[in-house]
Amino acid sequence: MNPVPVFAFTCPVKTNSGNKALEHLPVELAGLNACRPLIITSAKAVGRKAIRTLQNAFGDSGMTLGLFDGVTKTADLGLIEHLKNICLGKKYDAIIALGGYDIVDAAKVLNLAVSLKMADAHKLSPQTPVLRHLSPLVVVPTAAASGLETSKFAHFSRRIYSSEYLAPNLVVIDPRLTRAADGKTIAATGLAALGRAVESHISADANPFRDAYSFAAIRFVKENLPAAVNKPADRKASLAILNAASMSGCAASEANSARLHKLGQVFYDMQHIPTGVIMGMCLPHVLGDYLQEGVNDLAALLLPLVGDDEFSRTPAAKRADAALAVLGRFLADLYGALGKDLPRNLREAGVPGYIMEDILDVLGKDNEGPYLRTVVERIAG
Amino acid sequence: MSIVKDIPSAKKPFKRAYVGIFLWFTGRAIQAAAKVDKEVKKEFDNLPDDFTFSLGCLPNGPSMVIGKRNGAVKYLGGNPGQHKVHVRLAIKSVDAAFLILSFQESTALATTRNRLITDGEVPYALAVIRILDIVEVYLLPKIIAGLAVKRYPKQWSAGRKLGGRIGIYTRTILGI
Amino acid sequence: MLLPDYYEFCCRVKIVAGHDALEKIPELLTERGAKRPLIITDKGVASAGLIDIVSAALKDRLFADLIADNVPPDSDLRVVNQLAKLYQENDCDAIIAVGGGSVMDTAKGVNIVVSENAADLMAFSGVGALKRPLKPLIAVPTTAGTGSEVTQVAVIKDHEKHLKMAFGSYFLLPDISVLDSRMTMTMPPLITAMTGMDALSHAVEAYYCLQKNPLSDAHSLAAVRMIYHYLPIVAENPSDRNARLSMAVGACLAGIAFSNSMVGLVHNLGHATGSVCGVPHGICMAIMLPYGLEYNMHKREEAIAGLLLPMTGEAVYRETPPAQRADKVVSLIRQLNADLNTITGGRHARFFQEVKDREGKPLVPREVLPEIARAALSDGASIYNPEDTDYEDNLMVLEAAWEGIPLDRNKIKRG
Ligand SMILES: [Fe+2]
Numbered sequence: 001m002n003p004v005p006v007f008a009f010t011c012p013v014k015t016n017s018g019n020k021a022l023e024h025l026p027v028e029l030a031g032l033n034a035c036r037p038l039i040i041t042s043a044k045a046v047g048r049k050a051i052r053t054l055q056n057a058f059g060d061s062g063m064t065l066g067l068f069d070g071v072t073k074t075a076d077l078g079l080i081e082h083l084k085n086i087c088l089g090k091k092y093d094a095i096i097a098l099g100g101y102d103i104v105d106a107a108k109v110l111n112l113a114v115s116l117k118m119a120d121a122h123k124l125s126p127q128t129p130v131l132r133h134l135s136p137l138v139v140v141p142t143a144a145a146s147g148l149e150t151s152k153f154a155h156f157s158r159r160i161y162s163s164e165y166l167a168p169n170l171v172v173i174d175p176r177l178t179r180a181a182d183g184k185t186i187a188a189t190g191l192a193a194l195g196r197a198v199e200s201h202i203s204a205d206a207n208p209f210r211d212a213y214s215f216a217a218i219r220f221v222k223e224n225l226p227a228a229v230n231k232p233a234d235r236k237a238s239l240a241i242l243n244a245a246s247m248s249g250c251a252a253s254e255a256n257s258a259r260l261h262k263l264g265q266v267f268y269d270m271q272h273i274p275t276g277v278i279m280g281m282c283l284p285h286v287l288g289d290y291l292q293e294g295v296n297d298l299a300a301l302l303l304p305l306v307g308d309d310e311f312s313r314t315p316a317a318k319r320a321d322a323a324l325a326v327l328g329r330f331l332a333d334l335y336g337a338l339g340k341d342l343p344r345n346l347r348e349a350g351v352p353g354y355i356m357e358d359i360l361d362v363l364g365k366d367n368e369g370p371y372l373r374t375v376v377e378r379i380a381g
Numbered sequence: 382m383s384i385v386k387d388i389p390s391a392k393k394p395f396k397r398a399y400v401g402i403f404l405w406f407t408g409r410a411i412q413a414a415a416k417v418d419k420e421v422k423k424e425f426d427n428l429p430d431d432f433t434f435s436l437g438c439l440p441n442g443p444s445m446v447i448g449k450r451n452g453a454v455k456y457l458g459g460n461p462g463q464h465k466v467h468v469r470l471a472i473k474s475v476d477a478a479f480l481i482l483s484f485q486e487s488t489a490l491a492t493t494r495n496r497l498i499t500d501g502e503v504p505y506a507l508a509v510i511r512i513l514d515i516v517e518v519y520l521l522p523k524i525i526a527g528l529a530v531k532r533y534p535k536q537w538s539a540g541r542k543l544g545g546r547i548g549i550y551t552r553t554i555l556g557i
Numbered sequence: 558m559l560l561p562d563y564y565e566f567c568c569r570v571k572i573v574a575g576h577d578a579l580e581k582i583p584e585l586l587t588e589r590g591a592k593r594p595l596i597i598t599d600k601g602v603a604s605a606g607l608i609d610i611v612s613a614a615l616k617d618r619l620f621a622d623l624i625a626d627n628v629p630p631d632s633d634l635r636v637v638n639q640l641a642k643l644y645q646e647n648d649c650d651a652i653i654a655v656g657g658g659s660v661m662d663t664a665k666g667v668n669i670v671v672s673e674n675a676a677d678l679m680a681f682s683g684v685g686a687l688k689r690p691l692k693p694l695i696a697v698p699t700t701a702g703t704g705s706e707v708t709q710v711a712v713i714k715d716h717e718k719h720l721k722m723a724f725g726s727y728f729l730l731p732d733i734s735v736l737d738s739r740m741t742m743t744m745p746p747l748i749t750a751m752t753g754m755d756a757l758s759h760a761v762e763a764y765y766c767l768q769k770n771p772l773s774d775a776h777s778l779a780a781v782r783m784i785y786h787y788l789p790i791v792a793e794n795p796s797d798r799n800a801r802l803s804m805a806v807g808a809c810l811a812g813i814a815f816s817n818s819m820v821g822l823v824h825n826l827g828h829a830t831g832s833v834c835g836v837p838h839g840i841c842m843a844i845m846l847p848y849g850l851e852y853n854m855h856k857r858e859e860a861i862a863g864l865l866l867p868m869t870g871e872a873v874y875r876e877t878p879p880a881q882r883a884d885k886v887v888s889l890i891r892q893l894n895a896d897l898n899t900i901t902g903g904r905h906a907r908f909f910q911e912v913k914d915r916e917g918k919p920l921v922p923r924e925v926l927p928e929i930a931r932a933a934l935s936d937g938a939s940i941y942n943p944e945d946t947d948y949e950d951n952l953m954v955l956e957a958a959w960e961g962i963p964l965d966r967n968k969i970k971r972g
Contacts, residue, residue, distance in 0.1 A: 006575030011568065014727065015772065016495075018563030023474040024496075027439050031727075033688035038385065058390035060397060060475045061440050068385045086385050131590040133690045164571070208783070208806060209572050209813075212775035220560070220771065240560050243771065308863065312871040492940055493767040493819075494563040500683050504935030532945035532972030 009209035010164060011250040013150045017173040017243055022057035022140070025096075028170055029063075032136040034094035038066035038087060040107040041098035045071075046142045046177075053176050054098055054140060066092050071103045073272060076157045079106070081121035084113040094136040097168070098177075100145035100189075101268075101275075108154035108166045111137045130163040139168040141242050143180035146268070146275040147192045150249030155265065167253065171246050175235045178242040183229040184341040185274075187334060190225040190241045192276030193217050195260040195283055196248035198327075202287075202296040203258055211300075213251040218304040220244035222330065229337055259286050259368065263375060266362050273349055280331060281345060281379040287324055289371075298323050305330075345381025356380075396479050401443035401459070403482040404436060407516065408445040408456040414516050415454035421515050424508050425454050434468040434501070434509050435461035438478035468501035468509050484521055488513045489531060564770035567727055568813045570696075570707050574736035574806050576798055579614035582653070582695060585733055586618055589693045591651035593620060595644045597664045598655040599628040602699050610739050611655055611697060623647055632662040634678065634715040634722075641670035651693040654731070655740075658705045661696055665711035665729050668694050678713065679722055687726040696731035699740045701804040702752030702839060704759055704812020706734035736809055738802040746792045749804075750897040750905045751839025753788040756808035757890075758823050758842040760784060762849060763814035764864060765857040766821045766941040773818035776810045782867035783807030785893065792900045821942030823849035826951060826958075829933035830909070834921045840906050843894055848954050849942075850887045851964040855971060856943040858883045865889075887963075908961030926955045944969070 016024060029037055041051060051069060058065060068083060086092075087110070095114075097107035113121040115134035139149050150171050154161040180186035197217035200210060220240045228237035252261065263282050264275035290296045299319035303311045305326045314322050335344055343349035346356070356376075363372045414421040425432075430449060437444025446457040446464055457464060470488075472478040477496040480486045488510055491497045499506045573581050586594060594615070598608055603626040612619050625640050644652070644667060654664035669681050672691035681687060696706035711724045744752070760780035763773050784807040790800040826848075827841035850861055862882035866874045868889055877885045897905040906912045909921040921929075930951035933939070939946050950970065957964050 006573060006578050006581060008571060008573045008581075010571035014565065014567035014569070016563075016565045018494075018561060020474070020476050020480065021563065023476040027473045030440060031685055031688065055388060056391060057476075059393040060442060061390050063390050065388050065390065066385050067388055083385070090385070090387070131588065208779045208810060212772065212779055212810070216771045216775040236560060243560065247772070308866045308874065312866065312874045316871075489767070489940060494561070495565040495768075496563070498684055503937045507935060507937065507939065510940065531943070532970065 005205065007205055007207045009207055011213065011253070012164060012167045012169065013246070013250055014170045015173070015243075015246060016170065017239065017246075019175065021172050021174040022054060022176070025057055025138070025172060026061035026063060028138070028172075029094055029136065032094065032169060034136045035063055036066070036090075036092050037063070037094040037096050037138070038068065038092035039096045039098055040071060040083075040103060040110065041067075041069050042071040042103055043069040045101075045103065045144070046099040050098060050142055050177050053174075054096070066090065071099075071106050073102050075102060075106045077109075077122045077124060080110050080113050080124065083110050084118065084121045087114045088117070094138065096138045096140060097149075098140045099142050100149050104139055104149040104168075105154045105156045107137060107139075108168075109156045109161060111135055112161070112166065126159055126161045130165045132165070134165050136170075137168045138170045138172060140172045140174070140177065141246065142177050143185050143189060143238060143242070144274065145189045145192070145242060145245040146264075147189075147196045147245045147248040147252065148275075150246045150253075152253045155269070158269065164253075173239060173242050173246060175239045178238045179235065180228070180232045180238060182341070183232055183338050186228045186232060186238055186241055187225065187280075187338060187342055188274035188276035189245050190221045190228065190276065191280040191283075191334075192264065192274070193241065193244040193248040194221040194225075195264065195276065195279030196252040196258075197221070197244070198283070198287070198301060199258050199260045200248070200251035201301065202290055202298055206297070210251050213247045215304040217244040217247040217251065218301065220247070222305050226333065226337070229334060259372065259375070262363070262366060262368070263372060266359055267351070270355060270359055270362070271349075271351055273351070277343060277349065278379075280334070280342070282375050283331065284324070284328055285375050285378050287327065291320055291324060302326070345379050346376075347381035393475055396475050397442060400438060400475055400478045400482055404443055404445040404459070405456075407436070407482070407513075407520075408447055410516050410520055411447050411512060412454050412456045414512070414519060418515060418519070421512055424512050425449060428505065428508060429467070431465075432505070433457070433464050433466050434470065434505070435464070435466045436470045436472075436513075437461060438472040438475050439498075442472075442475045442478060466501075468499070468506045470506075470509065471498040471500070472496060473498065484517070487517065559769070559771065559774070561770050564768070566770055566772040566817050568707055568730070568817065569727065570730050571733045572707075572736065572809060573733060574802065574809075576738045576802060577614075578735045578737040579611055579697070579739070582611075582614055582735060583616055583618045585695065586651055586693070589651065589732065591693050592618070593623065593647065593649045594618060594651040594653045594695070595640070595647070595649040595667075596624045596653045596655060597628060597640060597660060597667065598624070598626045599630070599660055600626055602626070602656045602660070605699075605743055607655060607699055607740055607743075610737075611653070620647075623649065628656065628660045628663045630659055632659050632666065632711075632713045634666075634713055635717075637663055637666040637670060637678065637713055640667045644671045651695065653695045653697065655697040655699060657698070657700050658703045661698075661705040661731075662711045662713060664694060664696070665724065666713045668692055669724065669729075679720075682722040682724055684725040686724070687728040689728065691728055693733075694731045696734045697740060698734065698736065698805070698809075700744065700748070700752045701741050701801070701808040702755040704756065704808060704815065706731060706736075707809060707812040708816045734809060736802070736805040738798040738805065741801050741805055742796060742798065744795065746795060747901050747904050748839075749795065750788070750792050750901055751837060751843060753784060753791070753804060753808075753839075754843035754846065754894070754897070755839040756804070756811045757781070757784045757788065758827075758846045758849075759815040759820065760807075760811035761846060761864065761890075762820040762823050763811070763818035765850070765853055765860050765943060766818050767943055768941055769818045769860070773814045776814035777818070778863075778867050780807045780810035780814060781864055784811065785868045785889075789893065789896050789900065792897055819941035820938050821849060822852055822938070822944075822946060822954070825933050825936045825938035825942065825946065826929065826955060828936045828938065829929045829951075830921065830955075833925055833929045833932050836909075836912055836920050840912060843897070844906060844908055844912075844958050847887050847891050847894075848958050848964055850883075850890070851966060852950075852954055852969060853943045854883060854887075854966065855969065861886050909955070909959040910961060921959065923959055926959060927952060930955055945972070
């Protein structure tokens with residue numbers, strides 16, 4: 001009776017991007033009724049300079065900032081409990097996560113523990129019900145991002161927390177923090193953004209609200225990643241890539257079956273390989289399979305990839321193939337530019353054989369397990 | 382386990398001072414332009430008798446206040462707290478104020494970049510922005526003002542530009 | 558794609574869309590821990606039978622005495638306070654607003670009063686006075702045009718003190734907007750046409766105005782594609798439910814675009830014409846839209862040309878030489894007005910000369926154009942327009958829009 005199913009979309013994240021974006025933070029926080037933010041970061045991951053830049057942005061605000069700069073990849077609920085007690089005791093009223101990946105995941109889970117005033121944060125689990133807004137959370141990404149920073153997910157201590165309320169209220173993308181130390185870092189971020197954006201379009205039902213984010217992200221990656229990789233000092237290009245990463249996370253919040261995501265995540269969890277590196281390896285295979293299955297809309301990807309002119313010149317029946325071909329060339333150029341720095345397969349990435357067994361085991365538990373394992377075999381090298 | 386450090390935010394004395402001086406300078410320039418330029422005068426004539434507006438920067442940066450008092454436009458100092466303000470223009474940070482007052486961004490551009498919060502009746506706020514635009518054209522060389530305003534007024538006579546500019550500069554500095 | 562030196566974008570509203578999207582409301586309330594919603598609407602919406610549909614969808618979340626249908630066409634502080642009392646006395650925990658702009662404004666006002674326990678609403682007026690989330694507000698728009706289901710502003714009038722209070726805050730964004738095709742199905746063709754042109758003007762203006770950014774652009778393009786395609790279809794076949802849903806979605810996308818990128822000359826002169834002559838907003842938008850494009854063409858030709866593909870599709874795009882694409886967009890919008898004029902039996906006005914009231918009296922006599930041009934100087938939309946506008950510019954554009962002739966582009970002042 002209803003040919004079009006009910007569809008939904010939400011992106012709770014406000015975006016502030018560009019010149020002096022950080023300096024608006026005191027006013028933004030005041031607008032969220034916060035005046036005592038706690039910065040959560042990892043000095044090792046983002047560097048002292050980035051932390052100083054963020055601190056300096058609060059110059060003249062009269063605010064006092066808390067700083068915890070020791071998030072590690074092995075952070076667990078013990079750390080959350082510890083930080084939660086400090087937060088409640090010292091009355092921090094907002095969290096600013098500086099950086100990407102685990103830093104933001106930890107900040108999201110900490111925000112959950114603090115906002116729900118958990119007596120014991122060890123009791124937190126993905127099943128903990130969240131029915132209301134949490135305290136203000138701001139994400140300030142640096143060059144290394146998984147794209148999930150802006151999403152409603154937190155991958156923390158081998159568990160996946162998911163709630164609309166986990167997403168940050170605000171993402172502040174400032175060009176002083178988004179320039180990468182090397183081409184590989186920004187390439188991984190760009191590929192993660194591309195993978196998530198592509199996947200959030202093709203693996204879910206049509207949704208123009210979500211596509212607004214996905215298509216803008218695809219366009220930004222296609223137009224800016226080569227420049228960002230070849231000239232890591234290019235302010236605008238890396239700013240655009242981090243914009244794309246942020247958009248892709250907003251779009252990914254709604255995607256339900258995400259093959260690239262699952263593949264990227266498992267290698268990150270087990271081997272700390274940046275998500276985008278694996279997504280880049282898997283992209284041609286996974287998209288090729290989607291094309292074969294013939295049920296998903298790959299043709300629409302051509303528009304953000306090539307722009308109005310070339311899209312219009314390509315006959316409708318050939319667009320899906322053309323999109324795949326464009327992506328293939330795009331990846332080949334990227335691998336060409338980065339050489340050994342960007343591994344093309346798991347062997348080049350240095351994934352040891354004994355780990356592969358574990359990875360295949362983890363994937364085997366997924367409902368698409370058998371399929372995902374075939375992809376892993378194809379990228380083994 | 383690492384602990385949480387508390388860090389008080391730093392001060393920005395140089396930028397604060399620059400912004401403070403430029404707000405003072407712009408305030409004086411508006412006072413002068415209201416005497417020298419027909420259009421600025423007309424804008425002020427259309428505003429109510431006790432009209433007062435402030436331009437300042439958040440969260441607690443320097444400000445300036447301009448008001449109509451007994452028919453004359455006056456620079457009323459740097460403390461908006463003492464006055465009933467009709468229009469409040471607030472720049473989001475001292476750094477953003479620095480961008481605007483060092484003329485890297487015009488008031489209009491700053492508004493469209495969400496750097497400027499405008500509070501008050503819209504028609505009044507628009508009049509204030511038009512006044513600031515005209516004053517910018519006077520104070521700045523064409524090459525900079527051309528970037529700062531949407532349409533650099535080439536139909537202004539050379540006399541208005543030059544005469545006006547000299548008049549405003551001297552009055553600004555002498556405070557008359 | 559353009560990345561501005563600095564931009565901000567925010568639309569926190571959860572969008573739920575579909576032919577039976579209303580049926581999701583009970584679940585959405587549960588997710589927010591709410592049990593007793595107050596329904597706010599107006600007499601027109603109720604008498605069109607739309608509240609019956611909403612009521613049926615609410616099932617056990619419906620409380621018959623918590624339906625207030627007394628919102629006046631102009632938001633009113635007294636009604637806001639009365640509805641807030643109703644909410645508080647009945648221990649409500651959410652608001653469902655069903656209607657157009659005035660209903661949404663009223664519901665936002667009620668939400669401020671009940672969430673902040675505000676004795677005086679005035680204390681929360683202005684920009685940024687609200688600092689924390691309000692009670693859950695679900696917006697159910699009954700026109701496809703205004704976009705007020707995704708805007709962060711509200712205007713409440715105090716008719717006793719002759720005050721207009723404006724509120725602006727991201728916390729005023731509804732939590733959820735429910736777009737259901739049944740809510741617009743009974744809209745007559747003329748209203749459909751004018752509200753649809755309002756939506757199109759939002760999408761187009763957002764795409765050329767100064768505050769445009771990559772995310773507002775993406776929403777604009779999607780909106781233009783849907784509205785341009787489906788507007789003539791719904792005007793012709795009011796009961797085409799897929800087209801109705803597409804229009805609701807398109808208008809919402811346009812609302813998201815313009816509430817972030819803002820609007821320019823079309824709205825500037827349109828607001829002024831509305832306030833001087835009482836012409837409905839949508840009609841002003843339909844008439845002014847081609848002129849907004851022409852006036853800003855020398856500054857925004859590339860952006861305007863970028864609207865051609867989403868509007869017409871590949872064939873026309875390919876046939877149009879690059880240098881003519883922007884002009885083609887303008888002529889297609891004029892043609893759309895002409896088509897809507899035909900579909901509505903001549904009632905959809907194409908230029909101001911054609912706008913008549915019920916008795917057939919012209920609503921915009923030529924003599925009032927100077928007054929409109931002056932009034933436009935007091936409207937905030939001018940800030941976001943790419944090219945400057947002064948009194949003479951406004952008058953020149955209005956004269957052309959009155960007669961229905963294209964703008965003489967040589968006469969547009971350039972810096
Ligand atoms: Fe409108």
